[in-house]
Amino acid sequence: xxxxxxxxxxxxxxxxxxxxxxxxxxxxxxxxxxxxxxxxxxxxxxxxxxxxxxxxxxxxxxxxxxxxxxxxxxxxxxxxxxxxxxxxxxxxxxxxxxxxxxxxxxxxxxxxxxxxxxxxxxxxxxxxxxxxxxxxxxxxxxxxxxxxxxxxxxxxxxxxxxxxxxxxxxxxxxxxxxxxxxxxxxxxxxxxxxxxxxxxxxxxxxxxxxxxxxxxxxxxxxxxxxxxxxxxxxxxxxxxxxxxxxxxxxxxxxxxxxxxxxxxxxxxxxxxxxxxxxxxxxxxxxxxxxxxxxxxxxxxxxxxxxxxxxxxxxxxxxxxxxxxxxxxxxxxxxxxxxxxxxxxxxxxxxxxxxxxxxxxxxxxxxxxxxxxxxxxxxxxxxxxxxxxxxxxxxxxxxxxxxxxxxxxxxxxxxxxxxxxxxxxxxxxxxxxxxxxxxxxxxxxxxxxxxxxxxxxxxxxxxxxxxxxxxxxxxxxxxxxxxxxxxxxxxxxxxxxxxxxxxxxxxxxxxxxxxxxxxxxxxxxxxxxxxxxxxxxxxxxxxxxxxxxxxxxxxxxxxxxxxxxxxxxxxxxxxxxxxxxxxxxxxxxxxxxxxxxxxxxxxxxxxxxxxxxxxxxxxxxxxxxxxxxxxxxxxxxxxxxxxxxxxxxxxxxxxxxxxxxxxxxxxxxxxxxxxxxxxxxxxxxxxxxxxxxxxxxxxxxxxxxxxxxxxxxxxxxxxxxxxxxxxxxxxxxxxxxxxxxxxxxxxxxxxxxxxxxxxxxxxxxxxxxxxxxxxxxxxxxxxxxxxxxxxxxxxxxxxxxxx
Numbered sequence: 037x038x039x040x041x042x043x044x045x046x047x048x049x050x051x052x053x054x055x056x057x058x059x060x061x062x063x064x065x066x067x068x069x070x071x072x073x074x075x076x077x078x079x080x081x082x083x084x085x086x087x088x089x090x091x092x093x094x095x096x097x098x099x100x101x102x103x104x105x106x107x108x109x110x111x112x113x114x115x116x117x118x119x120x121x122x123x124x125x126x127x128x129x130x131x132x133x134x135x136x137x138x139x140x141x142x143x144x145x146x147x148x149x150x151x152x153x154x155x156x157x158x159x160x161x162x163x164x165x166x167x168x169x170x171x172x173x174x175x176x177x178x179x180x181x182x183x184x185x186x187x188x189x190x191x192x193x194x195x196x197x198x199x200x201x202x203x204x205x206x207x208x209x210x211x212x213x214x215x216x217x218x219x220x221x222x223x224x225x226x227x228x229x230x231x232x233x234x235x236x237x238x239x240x241x242x243x244x245x246x247x248x249x250x251x252x253x254x255x256x257x258x259x260x261x262x263x264x265x266x267x268x269x270x271x272x273x274x275x276x277x278x279x280x281x282x283x284x285x286x287x288x289x290x291x292x293x294x295x296x297x298x299x300x301x302x303x304x305x306x307x308x309x310x311x312x313x314x315x316x317x318x319x320x321x322x323x324x325x326x327x328x329x330x331x332x333x334x335x336x337x338x339x340x341x342x343x344x345x346x347x348x349x350x351x352x353x354x355x356x357x358x359x360x361x362x363x364x365x366x367x368x369x370x371x372x373x374x375x376x377x378x379x380x381x382x383x384x385x386x387x388x389x390x391x392x393x394x395x396x397x398x399x400x401x402x403x404x405x406x407x408x409x410x411x412x413x414x415x416x417x418x419x420x421x422x423x424x425x426x427x428x429x430x431x432x433x434x435x436x437x438x439x440x441x442x443x444x445x446x447x448x449x450x451x452x453x454x455x456x457x458x459x460x461x462x463x464x465x466x467x468x469x470x471x472x473x474x475x476x477x478x479x480x481x482x483x484x485x486x487x488x489x490x491x492x493x494x495x496x497x498x499x500x501x502x503x504x505x506x507x508x509x510x511x512x513x514x515x516x517x518x519x520x521x522x523x524x525x526x527x528x529x530x531x532x533x534x535x536x537x538x539x540x541x542x543x544x545x546x547x548x549x550x551x552x553x554x555x556x557x558x559x560x561x562x563x564x565x566x567x568x569x570x571x572x573x574x575x576x577x578x579x580x581x582x583x584x585x586x587x588x589x590x591x592x593x594x595x596x597x598x599x600x601x602x603x604x605x606x607x608x609x610x611x612x613x614x615x616x617x618x619x620x621x622x623x624x625x626x627x628x629x630x631x632x633x634x635x636x637x638x639x640x641x642x643x644x645x646x647x648x649x650x651x652x653x654x655x656x657x658x659x660x661x662x663x664x665x666x667x668x669x670x671x672x673x674x675x676x677x678x679x680x681x682x683x684x685x686x687x688x689x690x691x692x693x694x695x696x697x698x699x700x701x702x703x704x705x706x707x708x709x710x711x712x713x714x715x716x717x718x719x720x721x722x723x724x725x726x727x728x729x730x731x732x733x734x735x736x737x738x739x740x741x742x743x744x745x746x747x748x749x750x751x752x753x754x755x756x757x758x759x760x761x762x763x764x765x766x767x768x769x770x771x772x773x774x775x776x777x778x779x780x781x782x783x784x785x786x787x788x789x790x791x792x793x794x795x796x797x798x799x800x801x802x803x804x805x806x807x808x809x810x811x812x813x814x815x816x817x818x819x820x821x822x823x824x825x826x827x828x829x830x831x832x833x834x835x836x837x838x
Contacts (some may be wrong), residue, residue, distance in 0.1 A: 205283030214591045215439040216579040221245075221542055221590035223252040231256050234480040235491035235625050237599060238527075239665075248590035249543030249606035253599040260597065261476035263467045263533040265617070267411040272464060272510060274406035274414070274454040278317070279514050282576040283445050285401055285562065289321045294387045295380065296320065299372050309404060311364045313346075314354045315417065316424075318361070319450035322349060324674035325371050330482065332373075333365055351423045401574055406454045411617070415457065419513035423451065425513060434593050437613050438539055441514055442578050455612075456510030456687065457517070460501050467508060467533045467619050481599070483531060483621045491663065493624040496656045503647060507619040511538065518573045518609055519555075521548065523647040524639075525605040525631040526622040530594070535616025537593040541579055543606035547588050547629070551577075554585040568642065576609060594618075604631035629654070630668040630834045633676075640745040640787060651677065651750035658815050664822060668829050670820045672838055678812045681752055684786055685803070740804070742785035754789040755801045756782040 037731050044157065214220075222244055230237045238245075238253075245251035259561075280287070297307050326345055330336050336345060342358035351357060352355075375383075385581045408415065425440065426432055432440075450541040461467075466484055476482060480489050487494040487504040496505045501507070505525065509530075522528045543551050543624055555570060555577055556563050563569055579589045593613070594600050602608045608728060624632070636650040654677065657670045740749040782801075807815075 042058055048827065088203060093508055096314060130551050136666060152652050156498050161797055175697075214579075215442075216457050216591075217583055217591075218541070218579050218589045218591045219248070219251060221248040221250050221540075221592045223254055223592070225254045226256065228256050228258060231259065231481065232479075233491075234486055235489060235623065239491075239627070242603070242625075244665075246603040246606070247544055247546075248542055248588075249544040249547075249598055249600050250540055250590060250592065252592050253601060255481070255599065256598050259481065261468055261479075261482065263419045263617070264464070264469055265467050265533070269410070270464065271408055271410050272456045273408050274456045274510075276317070276404040276406040277453050277455055277516055278332045278403075279441075279444050279451045279453055279516065280447055280449060281401060282516060282518060282574070283578065287448050289448065291384060291387065291772055292321050292324075294391075296368070296372055298383055298387055299375070300368065303371060305368070307368075311368060313357065313360050313364065314420075315407065315454070316349075316350050316351050317450055317452040318351070318364055319349055320368060322449065323361075323365060327365060328373070329368070333362070333370065337362070344577045352420050352424065403455075403574065404686055409456065409510075414454075414510055414512060415615045417454065421513045422614065432613075434537060434539065444514065445576055446578065451514070451518070453514040454512055455515035455517075456508070457515075458502060459508035459510065461506045461508055461619070462499075462501055464508065466506055467617060468506075469589065473503070474736075481500055481531075483529065483619055486529065487621055487623050491625060491665075493626070493628065493653060493657060493666065494622065496653060496660070497648070500647065503622045506619050509618045509620065511535075511614075511616050511618070513612065513614050515578060516609075516611040517611070519551070519607050520570065520609070521605055522602065522622055524650070525628070525635040526624055527604060527628060528602045528620055528622050530602075530618050530620040532596050532598055533617045533619060535597050536612060536614025537595055538610060538616055538618065539610050540592050540594060540610040541604065542590045542592075542598055543582070543587055543607040544590075545603065547586075548607055550585060550587045552581060552695075554587060555611045556580055557585070568644070571642075571644065588793065604628050605634070607681060625664040626663070626669045627833065629657075629666075629673055630837055633673055633837055636747065640742075640747045640785070643745050645746045649748040649750050651748070655750065655815075656740045658819055662822075664826055667819050667823050667831075668826055671816070671823060672829065672831075672834060674812075674816050674819060676838060677751065678809075678816060681786065681805070681812075682809060684790055713806045740783055742788055743783055744788045745785060747785045749783065749785045750806060752786050752803060752805045754786060754803055755795065757799045757801050758782065 131745065222241075224241050226237050230240070241251065243581070272658050293307075300307060302378060307590055311320070323345070326348055327333055327336060330339075330341070330345075336342055342362055344475070346357050346361050347362075351361065385534065433508070461484070464640050467481045468484055470484055471477055478485065480486055483506045489495070497504055499505045503526070509517075513536075541818065552570065555575070558577060558581060559575065567576055581589070582589050596616075632653070633650070636646065654673055657666055658674050662672070740753040741747070741754070742749055784796075784800075786803075789800060
């Protein structure tokens with residue numbers, strides 16, 4: 037490669053690139069408050085108050101900053117009352133806005149659904165969405181524009197030029213199309229009355245939605261709560277994701293990286309943290325190859341061509357960029373480039389020998405730490421990334437963005453993105469209003485409220501961050517959330533406050549085991565090293581690979597003001613199409629109870645700590661709940677638990693010393709139970725119950741955790757003799773929980789004890805039960821009396837548990 041000829045060809049291109057970033061830098065610093073281009077504005081009256089709003093298209097050009105749906109100024113807005121019984125009367129219209137990332141007060145971006153609602157009556161059904169998946173559906177903004185064409189028809193039908201609002205539940209396929217042969221998940225558009233009771237409405241669409249694993253709930257046009265996050269003041273930590281390693285960890289040049297890592301170790305250097313310039317991780321393989329093709333670092337230096345190398349590596353311009361890149365090369369690659377062929381062959385031989393050794397384990401893959409960001413700085417970072425990936429044309433169709441994303445995931449080039457994930461709202465604040473004087477703060481679809489509504493079982497739990505208390509997620513282009521199911525197979529609901537679309541994929545619970553089998557088939561080495569790989573949330577498998585394995589994969593693109601619901605045991609994954617902000621929380625409806633029991637059994641087999649004490653929650657529902665639907669699901673599971681405990685004692689009387697059981701079995705109310713947070717601390721090893729605690733203290737103050745499978749034992753546990761502690765530690769198979777959470781107590785759950793009854797013969801000291809058999813039978817009779825007049829839940833909904 038002749039550097040002079042290459043540089044002359046590149047000179048004009050480089051000037052354009054430098055000028056582009058210089059222009060944007062000046063915009064950010066000198067005119068940041070007006071960076072977002074306004075596309076439309078209007079005003080409406082709400083309770084005799086007039087508010088202005090701006091509406092921004094998510095697919096706008098780069099000059100209008102499509103990655104920023106702006107934070108509107110709504111701190112002065114007097115919202116209408118939001119209580120459920122006055123929704124119809126007070127929601128006369130909607131206030132739309134943009135998101136101004138330079139303002140000090142903020143709220144939600146607008147997404148008009150007036151005309152969508154008007155057209156929903158002629159939308160295809162959910163069944164048609166499955167069979168017509170290859171049709172090209174217009175996006176939401178196109179629907180809004182196209183609705184004007186049918187304005188005359190609306191006038192004839194309704195007597196008004198406004199689009200007709202649906203009077204019954206509507207379900208339509210997602211508007212966005214996918215690059216892959218996936219199906220569109222259903223989109224539901226509830227009426228205002230339906231929207232007033234979140235879990236009741238979700239229960240009404242469950243049988244349609246759970247067949248796809250995920251669904252979209254498009255809020256009525258009147259639901260537009262302000263986003264209260266401050267663009268400059270809201271600061272959060274980010275994680276760095278290596279997108280190119282989310283699928284296959286070992287790329288074709290993996291031998292080069294491993295050899296370089298071994299060489300640097302011998303030189304006293306490390307590749308962790310990875311060298312980064314302007315928050316872009318340097319692709320060391322490409323840097324080494326480019327410098328070698330040029331004829332060496334000295335040739336590039338003499339030709340003043342390091343800026344060209346930086347452009348090839350997609351490192352954005354910043355002061356001292358060329359000097360910094362040269363320093364990276366000198367530190368990490370210069371000595372390696374001076375090795376002889378024999379020396380390099382020797383290093384490669386060491387690497388291959390280490391890989392072939394039975395005890396070899398690859399470097400654990402995970403996400404690194406990124407820099408802290410505010411919403412404003414993170415949006416600017418997303419703008420830079422979009423130019424690096426798509427150039428000046430940022431008006432990409434969602435299918436094109438999807439195609440580019442999966443090419444990056446499966447590609448060879450080093451690529452990293454950042455994600456502000458798992459942001460604790462109890463520390464940083466929620467995007468929803470929480471001020472009691474704000475009507476939006478009291479409505480059920482405010483995710484701070486939803487887990488505690490009367491129809492949710494999580495109301496019995498103390499607040500658990502990320503479970504019953506929401507987390508925020510701030511994404512940029514290609515920020516990924518990898519394939520996973522929710523803890524304890526709970527429901528989840530995700531709301532987008534503002535920003536670019538977010539691509540979702542879902543797999544229904546009926547196909548969960550097919551997905552797991554596909555992962556093991558295509559990533560056998562990764563699963564061999566880490567059987568709990570799917571629980572680490574660091575692995576993606578392309579949708580087309582899953583489809584070829586017979587897995588039903590549904591998809592959607594979430595837009596601002598959309599809710600995405602994931603159903604119990606439904607695997608889901610996805611990525612952001614640009615800068616956005618979402619908020620998510622878990623919830624548990626009545627139909628979740630069987631899934632919770634299944635999760636408890638699967639966690640026991642995997643020796644995985646549980647987030648919830650399933651037995652405790654079941655007892656609380658049985659003793660305190662008045663909702664008949666919850667009791668209908670609880671009754672068969674209570675019968676199962678009581679029968680299992682009774683049969684264990686009757687069939688294995690020789691295994692337990694029950695001579696003093698009456699002294700150790702106590703009856704307690706649910707009111708004095710220890711908090712779940714304390715239980716989690718004890719279960720994870722921070723504090724543990726001693727033998728004296730078990731024998732002398734009241735059992736409701738003790739967190740009984742199986743020392744082998746880590747299951748929380750609320751109803752019963754087996755006390756082992758001292759010598760049996762060795763059995764617990766040696767019988768546990770290796771998992772990622774062993775080193776950090778190995779419980780050396782002498783407690784064992786009933787299932788583990790009976791499964792290893794032969795090994796434990798003579799080592800079981802006594803059985804500890806929280807309630808007597810008479811107590812449990814009384815609870816069961818209490819439930820039966822309450823649901824006697826109701827039909828039982830179909831046995832199919834318990835998925836073989838009974």
